[in-house]
Amino acid sequence: MWTLAQPLRLRLFELLAEGPATAAQLARRVGESRGLTSYHLRVLGRSGAIAEDASLGTRRERWWRRAEEPVVWPTPPDVEGRAITDRARATMFARDQEVRRRFVTGAPSPDWQRSAFVGNWFLELTPAEADALGRRMLVLVDELRRLPRRPDAGPAFVSVNVLPVVAEDASASRLPFDESSRDAATGPV
Numbered sequence: 001m002w003t004l005a006q007p008l009r010l011r012l013f014e015l016l017a018e019g020p021a022t023a024a025q026l027a028r029r030v031g032e033s034r035g036l037t038s039y040h041l042r043v044l045g046r047s048g049a050i051a052e053d054a055s056l057g058t059r060r061e062r063w064w065r066r067a068e069e070p071v072v073w074p075t076p077p078d079v080e081g082r083a084i085t086d087r088a089r090a091t092m093f094a095r096d097q098e099v100r101r102r103f104v105t106g107a108p109s110p111d112w113q114r115s116a117f118v119g120n121w122f123l124e125l126t127p128a129e130a131d132a133l134g135r136r137m138l139v140l141v142d143e144l145r146r147l148p149r150r151p152d153a154g155p156a157f158v159s160v161n162v163l164p165v166v167a168e169d170a171s172a173s174r175l176p177f178d179e180s181s182r183d184a185a186t187g188p189v
Helices: 007-018 023-030 034-047 079-105 110-115 127-145
Strands: 050-052 063-066 118-121 183-186
Touching: 007 023, 007 034, 007 063, 007 079, 023 034, 034 050, 034 063
Parallel strands: none
Antiparallel strands: 050 063, 118 183
């Protein structure tokens, strides 16, 4: 979805997973003006990623909510569509890198030090199997996202990538490192 290729719109879309909110509420959360936030919410609304919640608010106060169905970014076959999808992915990869950097260099609580999970595996998959795996994980994450707020829960970053291993050139080895480090995971088992 092209509208989510813009970092602020992606963040607003994510915040609405917590429940309906107004532009003013979201503006405070993201540190932007209400006008700019309202503009991006309208763009998201026109794309169908979010909808106005008419059951809340007044004529002057618009409440927005996420669409009921999880959003999956298509990869259009045309050059422009692929460029938009690539930009959205680059935004997400940059965010992944920043959250991981803060975890490694910061001071997470001892509970989070024990509970944080990092894993990666090389699998043999077809494109259809990769798509099915990603969609299954999306359903699980969406179920957790819809749980009511709990006082002992805080923000956690969940990042999943199902990507082909692309060789740098024709003479490169199949994997970016040796077979002995093929699978890795840390965290609770």
